[in-house]
Amino acid sequence: MNSDDSVDFTELISCKSRCEELALPNVQHIKDIREFMSDPENFNGDIDDLTERLTAKAEQCHNVLEILKGRLQIKTLALKKIKEDILQLSLEVKKPKADNRFAMNGEKVRILFLDETEAHEYEALEALDRYSIKMSSLFSEILALDSDVDCVTYLEGVSRINIDYVKDWYKSETQDKNEMGDGPTTNKNSFEALLAKFLF
Numbered sequence: 001m002n003s004d005d006s007v008d009f010t011e012l013i014s015c016k017s018r019c020e021e022l023a024l025p026n027v028q029h030i031k032d033i034r035e036f037m038s039d040p041e042n043f044n045g046d047i048d049d050l051t052e053r054l055t056a057k058a059e060q061c062h063n064v065l066e067i068l069k070g071r072l073q074i075k076t077l078a079l080k081k082i083k084e085d086i087l088q089l090s091l092e093v094k095k096p097k098a099d100n101r102f103a104m105n106g107e108k109v110r111i112l113f114l115d116e117t118e119a120h121e122y123e124a125l126e127a128l129d130r131y132s133i134k135m136s137s138l139f140s141e142i143l144a145l146d147s148d149v150d151c152v153t154y155l156e157g158v159s160r161i162n163i164d165y166v167k168d169w170y171k172s173e174t175q176d177k178n179e180m181g182d183g184p185t186t187n188k189n190s191f192e193a194l195l196a197k198f199l200f
Contacts, residue, residue: 058159
């Protein structure tokens with residue numbers, strides 16, 4: 001794939017550093033099928049080559065989507081676990097003799113977030129603060145990932161619609177040439193019909 005045919009990974013809201021596995025292809029609606037197919041950079045006469053390239057874009061979007069969904073699931077589970085841990089710690093500090101445990105004896109609270117690999121120990125009040133900070137961070141990350149999932153889902157859908165569009169156009173053109181010996185004819189509403197089928 002040409003480097004000009006790839007979208008910078010930074011277009012994903014949730015991606016804050018370079019990550020090749022999240023690079024997205026340049027996906028756009030094919031609005032004018034005649035113009036698109038007449039461009040030799042798009043179509044050189046080999047419909048299989050064109051559909052393979054379009055399919056590669058769809059698969060690239062799908063792979064990125066699966067990674068994002070996996071990350072979103074981890075962050076969502078981490079947030080759920082924090083809420084459970086906060087509730088548990090709140091119950092512990094309200095128990096009789098909790099002052100002896102946490103204040104006088106200096107009992108620490110061990111924290112290991114699901115989306116992290118290193119555990120830390122804090123005093124009870126500091127642990128609650130850490131939970132609060134992490135929870136706010138996870139909310140932001142989940143919103144960003146959720147937005148990226150929607151975006152890449154859309155791009156994958158457009159990619160697959162484009163595949164159907166060029167196949168249908170090529171089939172129609174071939175039939176017209178075989179039956180009439182005439183130039184290609186196109187249905188202006190073909191793309192809109194495919195889009196409607198995908199969305200609804």
